[in-house]
Amino acid sequence: MDGSGCINTRGWVYPTVLLCLYGFFTFVRPSEPFLTPYLTGPDHNLTVEQVTNSVFPVWTYSYLAILFPVFLLTDYLRYKPVIILQGLCYIIVWVLLLFAEGVSAMQGMEFVYGMVTATEIAYYAYIYSVVDAEHYQKVTSYCRxxxxxxxxxxxxxxxILVSLAGVSYFYLNVITLASVSVAFVASIFLPMPSKTMFFHKRMEKEPVQEASSDPTPQNGQDVDKEKDTANSHFFKVLWLLCKDLKRCYSSKELIYWSLWWALATAGYYQVGNYVQVLWEHVEPAQNATVYNGGVEAVSTFLGALASLAVGYVKVNWEVSGELALAIFSAVDAGALFLMDYSTNIWMCYAGYLIFKASYMLLITIATFQIAVNLSMERYALMFGVNTFVALALQTILTLIVVDPRGLALDIVTQFLVYGCYFAVITGIFFVRSMYILISLYCKKSEDAIKEQTRF
Structure with a gap:
């Protein structure tokens, strides 16, 4: 151990293996693609309207409310406690799904799941605090x-279990509970980082020699002084974060990439949250075999291929980036309209595959464009803010479109709204791309005229 009582984390293999085990078992959730059929089936007997309008919106609201304080506490507490909390929340979610009943209990489950998603940042940030920078690329690829x-x-x-073995949704949730429990145990053995990206990184730079010259406090004043120093440091870091944030959004290019990130991610979250309800409407689970798991697997694989392809495409994103955002946002809008107007479940599935792959392609481009222009700390800060804005937009969408206090639209009309939402995103970035291309054309023309007048 080091002087602060933390485990020596110089070796990168041990924490990486443990974190990968944790990540793997938290994502082995075979019941998740079948959540809506499970809640509306004999195990819970909720109606589609209760699931859509009363249960699922709670996740959006809780995620938004928890995200910002968790973002700060994650760094302040040095990641590991938050990862353990996430593992515990996973267990609570599936215990409630298995043994609790009623709308109120499922709303509680969605609230805890909001805590799960809000604490995901700890998983992706932890590894950078326990390995040397030379291993960042390697461990990032492993963990993702x-x-x-x-x-x-x-x-x-x-x-496979549903289609070939006839396993009930209840036992899929039992398997998920066992998997997330293994993940929770793995999180306990993670080494405790001695530094973080924000609070503890800067704290290490402050001089400590004078404070340690007399190790024996003579009265309670030393303790009060330490508390004041800690509080002062906390607010100092918050002030520095605000200054960093201002610098992050001082670039016009980064603002537009972040705008697309927030707008599209809000729509993506909304579609992902309610797509199973649409599938249930088009092809009720009681009437046919549900292939939600297979569709999710294929869509994830296509999304991974699309993301991988970005690394091999040579494009001047500063010139063509907004046009790419407009084109693929139009693809997303078309896919959503296909899902909305189709009465065939396979066409619905195909629309979802196109939608998810297109989004994964663009979010990879946006992430890369933002990351290459920022330090690790500022990228993490910008990621958190963009996600917060996306959740705020999703909350507005939920309140207007889904919530009983709003329009409480049926699921078909909802997806019509989501298609129009992506069509608006398309329009914004198409206008922006045309402005860039026309400006470049005019600039080239002016340069050509100046060149001719020289002779």
């Missing part, structure tokens, strides 16, 4: 790849 593998394995396993 293992979640993809876990999700795909879970979706395929769930589909």
């Amino acid at each position: 790849c293992v979640t993809l593998v876990g999700f795909t394995v879970a979706a395929v396993l769930g589909q």
